[in-house]
Amino acid sequence: MLTAQPPPERAVYGNYIGEPGIPPEMLTSGFLSAHPDIRWRREGSYSYNRKEYDLAMDQFTRAARYADKPSQAMIAEMYWKGLGVPQDRELGYAWMDLAAERMYPNFVIKRERYWGLLDAGQQRNAIERGQQLLAEYGDDVAKPRLAKLMQRAKRETTGSHMGFVSGGLKITPMTGPLAGTGITMSPEEYYKPEFWNPQEYFASQDAEWGSPERGQVNVGELENVAPAQDETAPAPETTPEP
Template sequence: MRNAWASAFLAGLVALPALAAPSTEEACRNLSSKPIPAEIMTAGFYGAHPDMRWRNAGLEAYKKRNYAKALRDFKRAANYADKFSQLMVAHMYWEGLGIAADHPLAYAWVDLAAERNYRSFVVHREAYWAQLDEQQRAEAVHRGQAVYARYSDSVTKPNLERELRLATRNMTGGRTGLVTGALYVTDVNGNDISGSVYYDPTYYRPEMYWCDQDAYWSRPMRSNVEVGPPQTASPEVDTR
């Protein structure tokens, strides 16, 4: 039961959805989440998106019950502002998976994961808070300051944005930076991938990337909090 709340995520949350959009404002207004095409999920793509890379590594280790490795990998993803990975770190501290259980520190991490006020993440935060006594709450608030100083959006978003901009500078296209369907990227297996798909600006323009994540994680999810760890189930979770 202690891991049940995470099962809905683990089946398919290996990469965030993405969609083409002509402008940031329009993307934020009219997002309609869809999975990232499987064919672009190459080593090069993950190299430009370390949040996805380390989240995936954490999920794989978690599924294999290699909890110590999973915790390390989720923290690496957390260093690139990956809120789901921060939520998983909270869960692992709460349950003592890969490390000694530490409820005040678990709350500090779940509070961080809920920093953008995604509803399902806030549900988890409030469930954790309800189970702490007054001394634990005071400790959680105190220790949370160091967690925020190291992993808050203001610190970790720039880490990922640097990687995205570096990848953008390495794009192959016209001198003006235009990438068209005539450009193809060849993966390690010799398969050609359309440049307009591989280099969709939603994957590389930081403001659009964050907007897309917000649209995905803000989707309504059915939540059921019982005695013990919070449990979240969503019939809309993509499998990919």
Template sequence: MNKRTAQVAILTVTLTLMAPAIGGGATPHPDPTIDPVMVTSGFLSGHPDLRFRLLALQKRSEGKQTAAFEFFMRAAYYGDKPSAGMVAEMLWDGTGTPQDRAQAYAWMDLAAERGYEGFLDLRERYWAKLDEADRERAIVVGQDIYARYGDAAALPRIARALRFEKRRMTGSRTGFTGNLRIVVPAPGGGTEEIDGSKFYDERYWDPVQYQQWHDAIWRKPRVARVDIGEVRQLPQPDLNTRIPQVDPIPDDPGQELPPTDEMPLLNGNPIRP
């Protein structure tokens, strides 16, 4: 696969989640990050995976590639597979980070961990371009990446974040009940009210339903097929990873990036938590 073709494909996949629906089959629940009322109401405070991906895309659009790479890493730490795919792409090209194609493969393998078709395809195209030495190293470094960023480690993190923020905002372990109205800062100034049933939709806060929502969007994403040079047809990718299963590494604050309160911009202004 031509390098530019891969770039177009992965970027199209990544931006798909910014649209409210995916064509074909049942329509997934809309992405709350496209609703400015939802994101200004503190929604992103409880969804660090989405917050850091939006920050990464913002930094990338501003030409701040190193910062974009770091924010994609943060999002992947909370199980965001599109961000893992972008970490892979940036490692493959040496954008915002030194080029390392063995690590790039391992990260794309991680992006494909849940069987998302677009990332499986790109994983196999990466593998086809690696020499034997890089393939061997990819398997080795991939084990450490999976131990820290694989679903066995990452899904409990995002589950804790979802539950903590929902309890904090509702003041109850039982979650939202009743005719709750939430007053939030409006995108153009002033305030607006939203129905609590929208904000606290279980698909956004229950860890199992939250992952099912992601799966509905990413299982068969719209990946652009752009012809730039010769593209060799590859076999249907195997769903299985080449990287041996490893135990997750317990969270070690000393090994992670420093915390940040930075929020994405909305209409040029920072989103308030």
């Protein structure tokens, strides 16, 4: 797994590992079917940890189609090391370059490390091969793909995956790590914009993965500044007055 920076803290429920930034009661089968980026990344991680690399590659690739940068980085790592696929460092770099598209520090560090280990010919090939990946998995196409699915799923959501308690004022998770615990949540919590509004959803990912903030610096007019006096230089000699 990627180790350029420590993994985020994750809540643990028995043998179930939580998802950073998402309450565990949210992770029902209905929620995950509407967020295939999370679903397939999680399944890919489980397969990878069991060393079922062929299965993990398929699952990470599914997540990668929905703009999941961590999954794209894992695909890069697997190609770089030859895990579940023939080793292909050019393709490994191309995938890591895609994972670093949003300038998440973890993935930028890896990308630059890979680049430095390729020779000039491999670098040219990696850039060329990366254009094909960008057309299929880049944010310009992958983000709208996920946004469309999320919006449709929200419209079609019913109580079949959750169940409702008295008056429909609370939602009781019927699947996921907290199923059967009696824990409830309000519809307002479940349908927070950060989970269902694509723009806010991606903004929360940027915050979670540490995308650097972009700002603007205004530079004023140039000014002539007198050189500073060198305090270490010997003082000029003076001639005593007669």
